[in-house]
Amino acid sequence: MRVLLRLDADGTVGFGHAVRCSALIQAFPEDIDLVVAGDDPEAIRSVFPNARYRSVKAEGFDTILAAEAAGVVIIDLPYTEPDLFALARSSGAIVVAVDDEGGAISADCVINGAGPESVHHYPALGPNDRALTGPA
DSSP states (O other): OEEEEEEOOBTTTBSHHHHHHHHHHTTSOTTOEEEEEESOHHHHHHHOTTSEEEEHHHHOHHHHHHHHOOSEEEEEOSSOOHHHHHHHHHTTSEEEEEOSSOSSOOOSEEEEOOSOGGGOOOTTOOTTOEEEESOO
8 A cells, every 4th residue: 555645844834744754653563665755855765764755846745746646645745735635535545634724724633632622613514524522
């Protein structure tokens, strides 16, 4: 199974998003084909040494998404881009959003471990989509 992870990690953004996605990736079977799309190959390789790296800046996420034909797309960014989630969903992959703030995210599953319930509102989720929220 191919998993495409859209992630930014570097000295400016920090490594928190990469660390929590690393824990999520460990829940997958060992034989996944992990592709990480981001902007800092050294930072990403420091957390995901066995992943293939693709540059969003050089290629564009839409090109990467089409070329990789992943079965699962995980998006964990420090900002919300609703168009990005719509693009990912149009690929036919299962889309997982790892989020901190709530909002107009459209995904098959949203994971938000933030404590306050005020950031657990996802109005764009459909009736079959899931939001896993809160510290538990």
